[in-house]
Amino acid sequence: MFARGLKRKYADQEEDGEGAPAGFGSVPAYSLQRQSLLDMSLVKLQLCHMLVEPNLCRSVLIANTVRQIQEEMSRDGAWRGAAPQSVGRVPLDRLVSTEILCRTARGPEGGHPAPDLGDDPLQGPVSELSTVSSAQVPRNPQSSLWDSGNPRENRGSFQKSLDQMFETLENKSPSAVEELFSDVDSSYYDLDTVLTGVMGGVKPGLCDGLEGFAAAASPPGSSCKSDLAELDHVVEILVET
Amino acid sequence: LTCNAAHFLLSTNDKTIKLWKISERDKRAEGYNLKDEDGRLRDPFRITALRVPILKPMDLMVEASPRRIFANAHTYHINSISVNSDHETYLSADDLRINLWHLEITDRSFNIVDIKPANMEELTEVITAAEFHPHQCNVLVYSSSKGTVGLCDMRSSALCDRHSKFFEEPEDPSSRSFFSEIISSISDVKFSHSGRYMMTRDYLSVKVWDLNMESRPVETHQVHEYLRSKLCSLYENDCIFDKFECCWNGSDSAVMTGSYNNFFRMFDRNTRRDVTLEASRESSKPRASLKPRKVCAGGKRKKDEISVDSLDFNKKILHTAWHPVDNVIAVAATNNLYIFQDKAN
Numbered sequence: 001m002f003a004r005g006l007k008r009k010y011a012d013q014e015e016d017g018e019g020a021p022a023g024f025g026s027v028p029a030y031s032l033q034r035q036s037l038l039d040m041s042l043v044k045l046q047l048c049h050m051l052v053e054p055n056l057c058r059s060v061l062i063a064n065t066v067r068q069i070q071e072e073m074s075r076d077g078a079w080r081g082a083a084p085q086s087v088g089r090v091p092l093d094r095l096v097s098t099e100i101l102c103r104t105a106r107g108p109e110g111g112h113p114a115p116d117l118g119d120d121p122l123q124g125p126v127s128e129l130s131t132v133s134s135a136q137v138p139r140n141p142q143s144s145l146w147d148s149g150n151p152r153e154n155r156g157s158f159q160k161s162l163d164q165m166f167e168t169l170e171n172k173s174p175s176a177v178e179e180l181f182s183d184v185d186s187s188y189y190d191l192d193t194v195l196t197g198v199m200g201g202v203k204p205g206l207c208d209g210l211e212g213f214a215a216a217a218s219p220p221g222s223s224c225k226s227d228l229a230e231l232d233h234v235v236e237i238l239v240e241t
Numbered sequence: 242l243t244c245n246a247a248h249f250l251l252s253t254n255d256k257t258i259k260l261w262k263i264s265e266r267d268k269r270a271e272g273y274n275l276k277d278e279d280g281r282l283r284d285p286f287r288i289t290a291l292r293v294p295i296l297k298p299m300d301l302m303v304e305a306s307p308r309r310i311f312a313n314a315h316t317y318h319i320n321s322i323s324v325n326s327d328h329e330t331y332l333s334a335d336d337l338r339i340n341l342w343h344l345e346i347t348d349r350s351f352n353i354v355d356i357k358p359a360n361m362e363e364l365t366e367v368i369t370a371a372e373f374h375p376h377q378c379n380v381l382v383y384s385s386s387k388g389t390v391g392l393c394d395m396r397s398s399a400l401c402d403r404h405s406k407f408f409e410e411p412e413d414p415s416s417r418s419f420f421s422e423i424i425s426s427i428s429d430v431k432f433s434h435s436g437r438y439m440m441t442r443d444y445l446s447v448k449v450w451d452l453n454m455e456s457r458p459v460e461t462h463q464v465h466e467y468l469r470s471k472l473c474s475l476y477e478n479d480c481i482f483d484k485f486e487c488c489w490n491g492s493d494s495a496v497m498t499g500s501y502n503n504f505f506r507m508f509d510r511n512t513r514r515d516v517t518l519e520a521s522r523e524s525s526k527p528r529a530s531l532k533p534r535k536v537c538a539g540g541k542r543k544k545d546e547i548s549v550d551s552l553d554f555n556k557k558i559l560h561t562a563w564h565p566v567d568n569v570i571a572v573a574a575t576n577n578l579y580i581f582q583d584k585a586n
Contacts, residue, residue: 033473037419040477053255056317056336057367057386058482061423064365068419 034069041066250305251331255318258333260309260344267301270294314340314350321371327378334371339383341395353401354383354393369484370429376436380405384441388425392452408441408450410457420472420481428484433493434565440496442487445469447498447508462508462515465500467538467549480554488563499558502547503574504534520558520572520579530584 041062048059248263272294277283317335324331324344332353333340339354354371358364367386374380379395390408393401412421424444432439433449438459441448445466448458464485468475475481480501487498499505500517508515517534519525524532537546560573568583 034419037473037476053318055482057320057369057426058479060364060367061386061426061482064422065419068422 034073038066038069038073041069249308251322251324253319253322253333256312256315258311258319258322258342259307260311261305262308264304264306265301266304267299268296269299271297309344309347311342311347311350314342320369323372323381325373325378326376330378332371332373332381334368334383336367339368339371339381339401351399353381353395353399355400355402356385369427372430372432374436375432375434382430382432382439384427384430386426387422388427388443390427390430390439390441390450406452406455408439408455410448416469418472420476423476423481424472429486431487431489433489434491435493438493440487440489442485442498444481444483444485447487447496449496449510460510462496462506464498464506465536467536471549475554478554480557483557484559485557486560488561490563490568491566497561497563497570499561499572501554501557502552503556503558504536505558505561505572518581520574520577520581521556522577525579525581531581 044062045059045066048054048062250261250263252259252261271278272292274288274291274294275283275285311333315333315335315338317337319333319335321334322331329345330341330343333342333350334354337355337357338352340350341353342350354368356366356368365387369384369386371381371383374382380392381395381401382390382392384390388409391404392406392408394405395401397403397405412425427441427443429442430439437452439450439452441450441458442464445468446464447462449460449462450458472481485499487496489496494511495507495509497505497507503519503521504517505520506515506517517536518531519534535543535546536552537543537548539549542548556575558572558574562571564570570581572579572581
């Protein structure tokens with residue numbers, strides 16, 4: 001359907017997105033389809049971003065798809081207003097709005113990612129071992145896409161909007177989990193407590209008790225309010241008030 | 242879900258893992274000394290004789306009680322848990338990390354795989370499934386959203402960042418599209434019972450790999466190839482992100498996986514035959530054999546065939562399981578669990 005290798009003529013690309021008549025052949029249709037796929041993907045990413053518990057795998061796959069489309073569009077020269085030498089040129093309108101949406105939604109959380117939950121507190125005496133092994137050389141950044149010699153600037157804003165999305169995705173999970181469990185009495189997880197019948201006649205309801213406890217320690221009102229405020233702001237931008 | 246022989250069951254939601262003890266009770270005691278039949282305490286001064294409680298039969302009751310709760314070790318959503326062949330440890334995997342636990346210890350786990358990039362902006366790949374080898378307790382595999390599988394040996398280092406083996410099939414350039422990566426994302430990985438093979442499930446196919454050959458699978462079975470021309474619609478309605486499981490039969494001669502429209506597929510590795518069956522109330526009368534189904538991919542639809550466009554994509558069979566010894570299978574279809582068995586039983 002979107003197979004590469006479709007022959008395309010440069011002249012036909014001038015008609016991108018201008019509603020080429022149906023009988024024109026596969027050339028403008030391909031560009032239109034590609035553009036609509038890009039639009040659809042960006043919308044999906046935005047919706048992911050608004051969920052309380054975003055699905056990281058799905059977001060990564062969609063983001064990679066977006067990168068692929070965008071890379072192909074750059075190669076084709078279909079990336080309007082972004083010739084390789086144009087540093088600081090304004091990107092496509094829809095990408096500007098994406099960037100603004102991302103930046104706004106990220107707002108009050110600041111510039112640094114939340115600390116990882118799974119790392120230190122739970123590894124007891126072996127924490128040293130884990131720390132040593134995790135202090136490794138940082139992975140090679142996703143290589144070939146960005147090594148092709150094209151300057152980053154014309155893709156910078158787009159890349160940035162994706163990056164911000166990921167940082168926010170990361171920020172959401174740890175803080176939500178921390179808040180959820182911060183007040184939970186750790187004796188609930190003590191096997192002895194469970195078995196010696198302190199929880200006694202509520203065995204089947206033990207889990208219910210835990211769920212109830214966790215729910216009681218739900219996120220404090222302030223972070224909910226700021227999420228709502230961000231959402232309002234985003235909606236305002238979307239409806240262009 | 243995963244279990245060991247002593248009726249213990251390990252389960253997980255997105256963040257918390259629980260070990261349950263499953264017990265059956267078909268007797269109850271009557272004639273306690275300190276309590277009467279309602280459970281109220283008897284007045285000790287009224288007790289003039291001692292009696293031995295008698296066990297009386299009762300309706301079979303199955304109880305599940307949580308024995309261990311393993312929490313707070315995963316930042317991201319847990320996608321897999323796998324009990325080790327030593328029956329003492331198990332792994333839990335989320336999108337970016339795999340942790341090793343001891344079944345007796347709930348407040349500590351060890352991180353054994355970590356693919357989180359130093360900079361989250363560089364994230365392009367996540368872990369999708371993980372499993373321990375059925376016999377070698379130091380070996381595990383994990384699959385990725387890029388369609389690769391890494392095999393790790395825990396003896397080589399504490400943090401298994403470097404694979405001992407890396408399984409990846411080269412991409413077919415003629416079928417490349419913008420959806421290639423998404424459909425190559427592996428939703429499930431399962432070792433064969435023998436431990437010699439492993440199976441991966443991606444969106445359109447099931448692949449069997451020989452652990453000694455990393456370059457390509459030894460078998461590829463098409464689950465629903467007729468969906469290849471519908472990928473854009475499936476992307477739009479998010480079905481392309483559905484995660485199907487797969488499973489082996491006890492002798493590793495057949496594999497099974499789910500599809501849409503409450504269909505599930507079985508592939509016989511020896512005869513190379515495959516069958517499509519349906520798990521639904523209408524087609525599952527007790528004692529009746531399941532009728533094989535066929536999807537018409539295009540052209541003239543024969544009687545009893547179903548055309549691709551009439552498939553119900555909301556009826557998906559994501560979870561299937563095959564009894565480790567008998568020919569009994571369990572198939573989960575939306576809100577119903579179906580259990581089928583071979584007529585020969």
